[in-house]
Amino acid sequence: MSDLTDLYQEIILDHNKRPRNFREMPGCACQAEGLNPLCGDEVKVFVQVEDGKLSDVAFQGQGCAISRASASMMTGKTKGKTEEEARDLAGRVRDMLVGPEADAPRELGDLAALSGVRKFPARIKCAMLPWHT
Ligand code: ZN
Numbered sequence: 001m002s003d004l005t006d007l008y009q010e011i012i013l014d015h016n017k018r019p020r021n022f023r024e025m026p027g028c029a030c031q032a033e034g035l036n037p038l039c040g041d042e043v044k045v046f047v048q049v050e051d052g053k054l055s056d057v058a059f060q061g062q063g064c065a066i067s068r069a070s071a072s073m074m075t076g077k078t079k080g081k082t083e084e085e086a087r088d089l090a091g092r093v094r095d096m097l098v099g100p101e102a103d104a105p106r107e108l109g110d111l112a113a114l115s116g117v118r119k120f121p122a123r124i125k126c127a128m129l130p131w132h133t
Contacts, residue, residue, distance in 0.1 A: 011113035016065040021058040021075035028056070034133030036125050041067040045074075045133045054078050054086055059130060066114070066123050071130035073111055090131040097124050 025031070025046035033044045041063030048056035057075040061067075078086040089108075096104045096115050104112035117127045 005116065008113040008116055011110055012065060012069040015069035015072040019059075019068050019072040021056075021079075022060065022072065023058050024060055025056065025058045028058075032133050034129050036063070036067065036129045038122065039064055039067070039126050041126055041129050043067060043071050043130050043133055045071070045130060049083070053080060053082050055080070063129070064123075064126055066117060066126040067129050070114055070127045073114070074130050077109075077111060093131055094128060097127055 025048060028046045029049040030047045031044060033042070035042055041061070043059055043061035043063060046056075046058045046060075047054050057079045059071040059075055061071070074090075077089060081089065092105065092108060093111055093114065095101070096108060096112070097118055102115075102118070104115040106112075114127045117123045
């Protein structure tokens, strides 16, 4: 189990250090800004939509490792999905963090790295911030 914890930490550290899709998106279809005043996280999410799908997803902002890693993973996981699929995924991430089931569903892949946040209720907001946004 500790191997898994190490792996999860590595994934989060990696996304924090080298966030994917960390950029502005001028002229995008939709953008929103989220704040987590408890931690000081700020995130801006940019979405481009084509043929009913999120053709491009990016983010900017500053915050703790958890919020950055979560945003970075989100951009990768939601790209190419329909809006409905992206919402569904956000719901599953929320369930993983606050739901009764302690084991992360396999289909979440790397996102399972965020499951350790369950144990730290104060950080759940950090992990969910980009998804809410
Ligand atoms: Zn935070």
